[in-house]
Amino acid sequence: MNVRWVGRVFVFAVLLPFASLAEDPPAYLDSTKPIETRVEDLLGRMTLEEKVSLVHADSKFSTAAIPRLGIPRRWMSDGPMGVREEIGPDTWNAAGRTDDFVTAMPASICLAATWNVDLAKLQGQTIGEEARVRGKDIMLGPAVNIQRTPLCGRNFEYMGEDPWLTSRIAVNYIEGEQSRDVASCVKHFALNNQEQDRGSIDVKVDERALREIYLPAFEAAVKEADVLTVMGAYNQFRGQHCCENDVLLNKILKGEWKFTGLVMSDWGGVHDTKEAAINGLDLEMGTNKPYDQFYLANAFIDGLKSGEYPMSVLDDKVRRNLRVMFATKVLDKDRAQGSLNTHQHQETARKVAEEGIVLLKNEKQTLPLDVKKIRSIAVIGDNATRLQAAGGQSSGLKAFYEVSPLDGVVRRAGRDVNVIFSQGYVVPPSRRRNSTQPVPASGPSAEELRDRAVAAAKSADVAIYIGGLNKEPFCDTEGTDRKDMKLPYGQDDLIRAVVAANPHTVVVLVSGSAVEMDSWLDQVPAVVEAWYGGSEAGNALARVLFGDVNPSGKLPFTFPRHLEDSPAHALHAYPGENGVVEYKEGLLVGYRWFDTKQIEPLFCFGHGLSYTNFEYSNLKLIPGKDDNAVTVQFDLQNTGDRDGSETAQIYIHDVQPRLEQPDKQLKGFQKLFLKSGEKQSVTVSLPRHAFEFYDPQKSAWTTDPGDYEILVGASSRDIRLHDHTRL
Numbered sequence: 001m002n003v004r005w006v007g008r009v010f011v012f013a014v015l016l017p018f019a020s021l022a023e024d025p026p027a028y029l030d031s032t033k034p035i036e037t038r039v040e041d042l043l044g045r046m047t048l049e050e051k052v053s054l055v056h057a058d059s060k061f062s063t064a065a066i067p068r069l070g071i072p073r074r075w076m077s078d079g080p081m082g083v084r085e086e087i088g089p090d091t092w093n094a095a096g097r098t099d100d101f102v103t104a105m106p107a108s109i110c111l112a113a114t115w116n117v118d119l120a121k122l123q124g125q126t127i128g129e130e131a132r133v134r135g136k137d138i139m140l141g142p143a144v145n146i147q148r149t150p151l152c153g154r155n156f157e158y159m160g161e162d163p164w165l166t167s168r169i170a171v172n173y174i175e176g177e178q179s180r181d182v183a184s185c186v187k188h189f190a191l192n193n194q195e196q197d198r199g200s201i202d203v204k205v206d207e208r209a210l211r212e213i214y215l216p217a218f219e220a221a222v223k224e225a226d227v228l229t230v231m232g233a234y235n236q237f238r239g240q241h242c243c244e245n246d247v248l249l250n251k252i253l254k255g256e257w258k259f260t261g262l263v264m265s266d267w268g269g270v271h272d273t274k275e276a277a278i279n280g281l282d283l284e285m286g287t288n289k290p291y292d293q294f295y296l297a298n299a300f301i302d303g304l305k306s307g308e309y310p311m312s313v314l315d316d317k318v319r320r321n322l323r324v325m326f327a328t329k330v331l332d333k334d335r336a337q338g339s340l341n342t343h344q345h346q347e348t349a350r351k352v353a354e355e356g357i358v359l360l361k362n363e364k365q366t367l368p369l370d371v372k373k374i375r376s377i378a379v380i381g382d383n384a385t386r387l388q389a390a391g392g393q394s395s396g397l398k399a400f401y402e403v404s405p406l407d408g409v410v411r412r413a414g415r416d417v418n419v420i421f422s423q424g425y426v427v428p429p430s431r432r433r434n435s436t437q438p439v440p441a442s443g444p445s446a447e448e449l450r451d452r453a454v455a456a457a458k459s460a461d462v463a464i465y466i467g468g469l470n471k472e473p474f475c476d477t478e479g480t481d482r483k484d485m486k487l488p489y490g491q492d493d494l495i496r497a498v499v500a501a502n503p504h505t506v507v508v509l510v511s512g513s514a515v516e517m518d519s520w521l522d523q524v525p526a527v528v529e530a531w532y533g534g535s536e537a538g539n540a541l542a543r544v545l546f547g548d549v550n551p552s553g554k555l556p557f558t559f560p561r562h563l564e565d566s567p568a569h570a571l572h573a574y575p576g577e578n579g580v581v582e583y584k585e586g587l588l589v590g591y592r593w594f595d596t597k598q599i600e601p602l603f604c605f606g607h608g609l610s611y612t613n614f615e616y617s618n619l620k621l622i623p624g625k626d627d628n629a630v631t632v633q634f635d636l637q638n639t640g641d642r643d644g645s646e647t648a649q650i651y652i653h654d655v656q657p658r659l660e661q662p663d664k665q666l667k668g669f670q671k672l673f674l675k676s677g678e679k680q681s682v683t684v685s686l687p688r689h690a691f692e693f694y695d696p697q698k699s700a701w702t703t704d705p706g707d708y709e710i711l712v713g714a715s716s717r718d719i720r721l722h723d724h725t726r727l
């Protein structure tokens with residue numbers, strides 16, 4: 001080859017790519033083009049193998065890059081309370097990095113207890129912003145399964161027992177998160193209401209309960225928030241695993257609700273290539289096999305090549321994956337960059353924690369504590385110092401910082417108050433993987449700890465007992481349910497002893513679920529539910545206890561007096577028999593059961609006290625037209641001497657139902673901040689859908705004309721105003 005020829009080949013080889021670049025960029029790289037155009041363009045350029053690489057994982061939390069087309073690796077991360085620490089790539093062990101700290105946001109149950117949709121949006125935005133800095137494309141949350149039993153280990157990750165409240169919080173959270181160019185993943189679709197046997201249990205539920213109780217939050221996430229991804233659940237429904245479930249995925253989610261995003265499996269939730277291929281799964285994650293042996297990897301390629309599955313099945317999955325990629329601007333220059341642990345993130349974490357705290361009981365004006373009148377405080381209980389953000393399994397976080405309740409109280413009490421701490425009870429060490437709690441050396445016995453706590457309580461002006469549950473196995477954690485509803489570690493006895501030693505005792509529960517309180521509640525003047533409050537937990541708690549913040553949280557689920565009072569347990573319909581759990585209570589979940597059956601709960605759904613008082617008056621029901629069925633108007637006044645927020649709740653009661661209806665159902669709420677003495681008019685519109693029920697005979701939502709009572713209250717059992725309307 002002569003030199004001139006070599007030169008010409010070189011020039012040709014070098015110039016060709018530039019020549020093609022000089023042309024318009026391919027449509028899929030053009031961010032001004034509609035998403036569908038970009039999807040079709042890119043799809044047309046992909047080989048079969050490249051397409052299949054997008055529908056299964058290539059590490060614990062990613063899918064493969066396609067460098068030829070400039071598609072980067074796609075990263076997912078848990079979860080609903082912040083971006084999880086880095087693990088893997090091929091194991092569940094922590095990667096041991098130093099760049100994976102985040103702001104720990106409060107648990108979702110705390111967020112729900114705020115009843116504040118603006119805070120839900122902010123929580124979503126915060127997690128979205130941190131996700132971007134951490135390089136994540138899809139965040140595995142929010143988790144919206146309805147609380148069916150107080151024992152479910154993941155109740156803290158969910159948003160309580162009511163579909164309307166859960167929907168409002170979830171929709172706003174998703175809108176906030178997705179506004180930061182990150183896809184949310186609403187999970188676990190569907191009926192993942194217990195951890196026990198979660199991988200296999202087959203849920204038998206009637207069609208109405210399915211549609212009216214268990215699906216609405218998912219439906220709202222799809223139809224209102226345009227959630228980009230959905231995660232299937234581990235359990236089965238009608239004999240088919242939810243990640244491969246034709247009814248749930250093809251018929252309801254994609255058919256009826258017209259979901260255009262992608263369905264991913266829960267980690268290890270896929271069991272069969274054919275079922276996954278044809279029943280609506282678009283992305284397989286977490287299978288316990290080498291990645292090329294995933295059900296939607298080589299075996300799927302073989303089936304496509306042999307004609308067992310038409311190419312359209314694969315193309316539909318790939319389109320859905322690409323849509324999510326384009327919607328989150330993965331290939332665009334103007335993708336949001338995010339930010340990490342900013343002052344604003346910390347503020348949001350604190351506000352959510354503060355507004356979620358529920359004042360359950362407050363007699364003799366025990367709270368707020370007046371720092372000027374107190375010389376000494378005994379803080380008692382393991383949860384006063386226990387850091388909770390890291391626990392609970394997949395939702396656990398590596399927090400930049402976490403203010404413990406004790407730290408919060410010490411800081412707020414100031415130098416003039418002597419705060420003494422006594423652990424009170426001991427939590428036996430667990431051998432849990434990744435546990436960050438140190439294993440205590442052999443220490444004082446339970447009796448010694450109790451005696452010390454009692455002595456501390458006796459010596460102080462005020463005792464603040466901070467106990468409850470934690471994220472250990474069989475408490476509030478993924479993977480196990482609680483065995484009963486009692487406080488663990490002998491806390492009932494301890495609380496009785498503490499309050500006997502000091503009647504000025506405040507009990508603070510740190511938990512994600514209800515606990516029994518029968519044996520001490522009468523003797524304790526003040527009880528606070530603080531949930532898991534994230535990075536700012538201790539500050540938020542202290543600000544509520546000392547009255548810097550007027551509590552405004554309301555319970556997102558019923559606290560039963562005893563476990564047997566709650567529906568799944570009263571009907572012996574938990575945890576199931578022979579692999580099947582029958583939801584015998586049907587629609588009567590949570591307060592729907594307690595109210596219909598007239599069972600007195602310990603604390604009802606929607607309950608939460610304030611340091612001020614609110615008066616409701618002047619109810620007007622204005623019949624609407626078209627989609628607006630009725631407009632509810634009333635006045636709300638803060639009649640106490642402190643500023644504060646109140647969540648007014650609107651329930652409807654069908655006076656003469658054709659089919660069974662719960663006694664009342666939440667259909668609207670509004671949270672309002674009112675200065676002391678201030679009065680405001682509140683308006684809540686109830687759409688027709690609020691009066692609809694799912695008619696199994698017609699397989700459709702429907703309303704019956706008739707008489708409906710509208711109830712306006714401070715809780716589900718503290719109804720202040722009511723009147724009738726006709727449909």
Ligand code: BGC
Pocket residue numbers: 078079140187266267394
């Ligand atoms: C959980 C999911 C989680 C996934 C990935 C599963 O065990 O059920 O909620 O997103 O793990 O960590």
